[in-house]
Amino acid sequence: MCVNYVPTRRSRYAEHFQTELPFGEWPDETYRDYPAPIIRRGADGGRESLVGTFGMKPRKRIPPHVRDFDTMNARSETVGSKPNFAKFWSACQFCLVPAESVFEPRYPPLPDLDVPNRDELIKAVLKQKSERWAISLADGAPLAVAGLWRAWDEPEGGISHSFTMLTVNADQHPLLRQFHKHLKPDGTPNEKRGVVILRPDQYDDWLACRDPEVARTFLSLLPPESLAVAPAPKAPRRRSVDAETPVEHGEDSLF
Numbered sequence: 001m002c003v004n005y006v007p008t009r010r011s012r013y014a015e016h017f018q019t020e021l022p023f024g025e026w027p028d029e030t031y032r033d034y035p036a037p038i039i040r041r042g043a044d045g046g047r048e049s050l051v052g053t054f055g056m057k058p059r060k061r062i063p064p065h066v067r068d069f070d071t072m073n074a075r076s077e078t079v080g081s082k083p084n085f086a087k088f089w090s091a092c093q094f095c096l097v098p099a100e101s102v103f104e105p106r107y108p109p110l111p112d113l114d115v116p117n118r119d120e121l122i123k124a125v126l127k128q129k130s131e132r133w134a135i136s137l138a139d140g141a142p143l144a145v146a147g148l149w150r151a152w153d154e155p156e157g158g159i160s161h162s163f164t165m166l167t168v169n170a171d172q173h174p175l176l177r178q179f180h181k182h183l184k185p186d187g188t189p190n191e192k193r194g195v196v197i198l199r200p201d202q203y204d205d206w207l208a209c210r211d212p213e214v215a216r217t218f219l220s221l222l223p224p225e226s227l228a229v230a231p232a233p234k235a236p237r238r239r240s241v242d243a244e245t246p247v248e249h250g251e252d253s254l255f
Helices: 010-017 086-090 118-126 200-208 212-218
Strands: 005-007 035-041 047-054 073-075 094-106 131-137 143-153 159-169 193-195 227-231
Touching: 010 047, 010 094, 035 143, 035 200, 047 200, 073 193, 086 143, 086 212, 094 159, 094 200, 143 200, 200 212
Parallel strands: 047 159, 073 159
Antiparallel strands: 005 094, 035 047, 035 094, 094 131, 094 143, 131 227, 143 159, 159 193
């Protein structure tokens, strides 16, 4: 799963994705409800870029009496049945989410739990802090995460867009299984997941796919040798040049 990433740099977006940058602005890092570019299939059958917000259902669309929930990631196993995704999965509203890297939390390696003080050790593991790590392509090229998009009618007129990233199980992936918490609060193993990164030769086939069952054939993880991982600590907060109030670099709580 991914809740924070770096969109593909403007300087290499058009060359890699063979489409122009969309109109609009977006920050250097993307979090929930932040604007960012996506690529979908245009009316002419080619690639079309536009700006959407990260998370299939933006916060402003969640009624005040409903508990807040995240829709930045869609599980491949249930994307066809969950209310926030099913309609758009069935309609094959597929997109590419261009990125330089995606960020995931990495915790210290899980110790041997087959010890007399297992309960105390589990409590200690659950209190461990994570480090932010970046996942990118080993060859340094931009990457494209498989996503879904949807449109919203705005009350004042016009249309906005939002999107989500598709994820698959990563329990057996030699590289990606090191990310996210190792244990649930009850001490049982926590499922590991990763976003689906498409190869360039898959881009157009993914965007043009019109059968959800065929779309599932795209939903897998790249082999570990295709990926590069490295620590990527968040930059410290900086102060505004024009005011005394600090400028936030991202969100206070990432994971």
